Amino acid sequence: MNTKTLTQSTHFQPTTVRPTMQRTLMMSMIALSMGGISVVAQAQTDQQKEIEQLRQEVQALRGLIEQQKVQNAQTATAIANVQRTAAAPVANPVLKTAKGAEFNLYGNVRLDASYQVEGGAKDMPYNQINGVPLEGNNEQSDRLRSTLSATRIGLDFKSPVGDQDVKGKIEVDFLGGANLDNLRIRHAYLNYGNWLIGQTWSNFAIPDYMPETIDALAYVGGAVKRTPQVRYTTKFSPQTNLVVAAEDPKDSSINQRLPALTARLNHQFADNLNVSLRAMGHEKRVNSDEEMAWGVGVGAKYDVVPGTTLKADYYHVKGDSSFVSFTNKGVVAQTNGSLIQSEFDSIMVGITQKFGDNVHGTLGYGYMNFDKDPNYIAATPDKTTINKDLWQTWANVFYSPRKPLSFGLEYVYGEREAFGEAANGNKTGEDNRLNLVAIYNF
Incomplete structure (x- = not known):
């Protein structure tokens, strides 16, 4: 290489x-x-x-x-x-005894006035639709009436007994007597646990479902009955309870030997809907003859929206005139002594509207229709005193400028049709009124 x-x-x-x-x-x-x-x-x-x-x-x-x-x-x-x-506490007692009993005083001073445009029988400013004169028969029209008879005073009290309190109420006004100006007992009762003994609103004819009125005696289809009674309440749930009672309806048309038995079932379907179902039975005895009177009722209260409330109350009753107001006589005796019973249906409806903190008003209607029993009619001597039907409608407004004071104005118109004719041939009477009220609560 x-x-x-x-x-x-x-x-x-x-x-x-x-x-x-x-x-x-x-x-x-x-x-x-x-x-x-x-x-x-x-x-x-x-x-x-x-x-x-x-x-x-x-x-x-x-x-x-x-x-x-x-x-x-x-x-x-x-x-x-x-x-x-x-x-x-609910209220400060105005008086407390050494043994622990507490008392609270309350009441009001109330002035009622009524201008009777047409109709009117008794000299009073309250409802008398079932007895207003038939047209052309001594109506007391163009009349002003006033009274303070509805002024009331009451006393709530309670006293400890064992592990519970005995509670009670005594309340009076001046709507007693023939002229409605005498002192009378409205409520007087004791309440212990589930028991109530004394006088208060009837368990059958309660005012809870009546639309508001200025008239102290209410209108057709309503009842303001207070009876002596023994009452017991059973609570099935927070929404449902049953109330049973033995009551003395103080029916002056009969010889009473047994109390009336009543039952009421209350149920709250919702926060804005309450319903009540009611029943009544009572022996009606005249001399040695007797008949069984009975009745049913249903009431409802419905808050449509805040500030707007609907109320309705219905009754069907046979043979009784002591619970529901403005009825014909419950029983009449025929010439042979046997008893004939009256029978009717009634309804009352109304709506209440709040227009502010100080103003609210109600529009209402009531109607009552009686069964046309020829034997009942024949057994009544004066057929102009018994009614075929009644109706009333009303509108009112309440104003409370300050908490203790309240003023109200109400217009009402109603008619009655009798089974018999007056001498001039008329069978219809009317109630045409303007009501006013002033109340001071204490």
């Missing part, structure tokens, strides 16, 4: 090896770089996951804290309510 060949051969070898090593080194560096990038990316991903997990845990912890705050607020509110209830 000559020197030139050896030199060329020696020079060629390094030229061939160097690019390969460079490429290998470069690939290694790229691989290391990619690996580093991959590791960094993986680390960033893991870090993001940890951050997200921490964020979720913080959010969950925040939710638990908020929930605990709400529970603490609710607990604090409940405790405050209990404390307020315990700390605020």
